[in-house]
Amino acid sequence: MAYTTINWNVDEDELDEYVFDKATAQYWLDTRVPVSNDILDWQHLSATERDVINKVVGGLALLDTLQSEEGVDVMRRDVRTRKEMAVINDFLMMESIHAKSYGTILTTLNDEQVVKDAFHWMNNNEQMQFKVKKINAVYQNGTGLQKKVASVFLEGILYYDNFFTPLWYRGNNKLANLSEIIKLVIRDESVHGTYLGYKFHQGFDELSEPEQKQFRKWMDNLLDELLENEFKFTDVVYGPIGLAEDVKQFVRYNANKAMQNMGFDSIFPNAELKDINPIVMNGINTETANHDFFSQVGAGYLMGNAEAMNDDDYDF
Template identity: 25%
Template structure:
């Protein structure tokens, strides 16, 4: 039976400083970055910390002038996509902290705290953008989309279920499932929205907003990379969950997520001139394959190894490292992301 995890106490000096396990282990609570169970986690810490930025640093002067000049379809998509992003990044702050509460590795706690802080700034950035270009009533309405828009509600149903199940019943399996959805959120759910803002910037529209989005995108890439690392390391410590059944569950969630993201992109971008919805569907499938490899699984979508929307790479940073066959390999030995290559495109 998958036993409930206990919320970790703050300080237990009788335990060793180096944690004995990522979840369900023992550690004193004293964090020495030079004495970690997973020393390369320090590199993740440094990479994520180096991304510090604030929404108020982005100049929105030109966006304020351009927003009224967008087409009605562009303004509608702009506001609804901001609403989607806010709907997801708010809970992501919470879920990062909840994962930290149950990890017995103090380095994981510290990294997840930084991720939570950055997700909070992402959420703030959407309010900052709206306060720059929209009326107060439009701002309020935009943040209501996640509660009322039927397409958004259906799209977010499973992530709500998985996150709330982890919150109410924090077992190791539910932690792993929450990590899967965190990876989906960081690496797939945002991307048709990101593409819309980059499309505008391509045509010299709302460049301030697209700059903000590129900062968020860069953060999410690093967050997804660490979550993938934590997921595989946790499975390596708990091979009883490294099963074909669980792998099948992960694949099913990715299929469903791609279907929902594709439906959302068609709903929100159908009237946007210059965006090819078929190309967008291919891009979503391409992103799904990338995130599956980051979690140690194989591609779901054949012939989606190349990014069909290469122009997007001009607007956001890239990063390296993935693993392709964690579940399938005969040897269950854990290998860190930094030892492997291949995650070098958006």
């Protein structure tokens, strides 16, 4: 059988090219966000506050490592269109940038031993290991629809426990550059979650009614297990600074959004936008942040100017 060329003039699903164009317009690199400008703010935080931030950033590094090495890659086996493959390839690259960016934050603000301690913590914490093992088990053994659910739950719910702290400090006018990276990641993950939720819904609609009921039972059980673990994690990490209940409400709100992305109703009736800590929402809305699916690169993020290539540039 001959291998055929992808034809970008053929629309198998009009959302594919739209998402590809928007996602590529949002390219960014951690090296272009001056996290070192936050060092003065960092030095004025208490040791407990710094420890919480290191743990949540370290946790994000572990989750995005899973996504960049396993989670996005397995999505390529179940694409519905050829352009979808291109979109997934873009997502994969950005997950690697996300994982690297958390290391940039940790190494910029901490000495070497603190960074080692943060990595040791994230690799051995009981709740962190539970969620990565639970999600990865679906990636390795689940159906195409199950993998999409696991990815939407990870990026659309579990990440947000760790996103809360940087946004809270930004809402208090602190750690502007650290939170800028987080906001750039959130913008990417909003695209990923919405797109995969849309693709999931297409496949889910093709199931028979009994199959849909059985699938929903599996999905609800997975979510219950993940949320029970997540709230334990929240108590452990955020208890020392008194924000655990606010974080749980933030997670519930984003759980509703994740379910809506997949075509389902909200599961938490008392977790609406008005119920979120206003300081966190202020952190999202400050400066370049756009908590919006199709936002462009923020005005505070400057892409480098294009320069002509020289012969020396090819000497690797």
